[in-house]
Amino acid sequence: MPADTDTLPEALADEIRRRVFAPGLIRLTQTLTRQGQPFRISLRPVRIKGQDLWQAEMRDGTQAKTRNLSEPAARKGLEDILAQTGKRELHLVTREGDLHVRVGKRGTPLVSRGKPKAAPGAPAAPAGNDRAKRQPLTDFDSAALLRVLGIAGADGAVRASMRGKYDQVNALLRALEPLLPEAPPPAFSIVDCGCDKAYLTLALHAYLTQAKGWRGVSTLGVDRNSGVVESAQAMAQALRPEGEIAFRCADIKDVSPERAPDLVMSLHACDTATDDALLLAIRAKAQRILCVPCCQHELHHALAGGGPMRAVLRHGILRERLADLLTDTFRVQILRICGYRAAVMEFDSQEATGRNLLIRAQRGLRPGLGEAIAEYEALRDFWGVTPYIAQALGEGAGRGGDGGR
């Protein structure tokens, strides 16, 4: 028999209320069936135009509606979620650990809990009350940096809505570590392609100059959006970091550094802008590359395949994932041909970003390696597509990246 009322026990509801509005929330989702259709509502913290908000998404069958809510409206929305009855599932995903509640036909909630989230490679959370995890951004006094970036509020605490960005920057700094020289180099130049609001640009510059104490760090952030370039310049002026830091409003395609950069990076540069960042690095003979690709549309429509592949390509999502996978495989293969040892890894938690794949590369292979060319050509011929990055390099691809302009 269903219970008279199957709302959640007050202690459990209180725990959910507390954790949804505490720092560390990634997402709350509740799914149920309404009028025979699946209905899903989710709530997650977002920061929009400097304001901490909660984004509610309601998905009713195939229709989806999104609203950005102030805290009072989000609290009311949460009460509506908690007041739902009937068979349902609630998943609360936070940095401190997940909470899953399943309410079946009988109305009795089944509760399970997950472990705290740690990004791959992150040190385990210390036990007891010492919960402050050691992170690259805690290796130096990053208070001013985090405040200027808007990651922390005036009180110095990381904002709930910026926790994801804070963790992402830490994860990228950790992923970069194996590429960095042990001893402080006399000079170290960085180009950040598609730097946007310069979270990573300014954080990396501060990490190298303050946590590592390197002198001679020069950083260039490039973005074609003049608004973000102006705000990045203003932030750099406010912080006045050691070394040199500059921002340029330009298309990545039009930037050619005079000297080989020590590091070229791009985090979620849109579509083929990721390829343009890799092309910049290859042509300028950058020593190191850190690249997290973003949305990519290039191969999505170009892929055609009969036989067994037709079953995969028929479905939009599978086609998209396959196109992503192939695009990144082509990129890595071109890097190998151009003389880079490349590794592919996940750098952040899957919940934090779906665009979680990192290409980390360092110069050191002989350019034009026969095996790398043969593998690339076999893949290209199998799929009958030439990716943008190879088209742009032209014949240069086989000579280790010379030419192709």
Ligand SMILES: C[S@@+](CC[C@H](N)C(=O)[O-])C[C@H]1O[C@@H](n2cnc3c(N)ncnc32)[C@H](O)[C@@H]1O
């Ligand atoms: C999602 S944001 C990147 C986020 C940023 N890297 C970070 O760490 O937070 C993508 C940025 O790439 C810029 N962008 C896209 N294509 C570009 C291109 N071809 N040249 C320069 N900037 C580009 C956009 O203007 C946007 O600011």
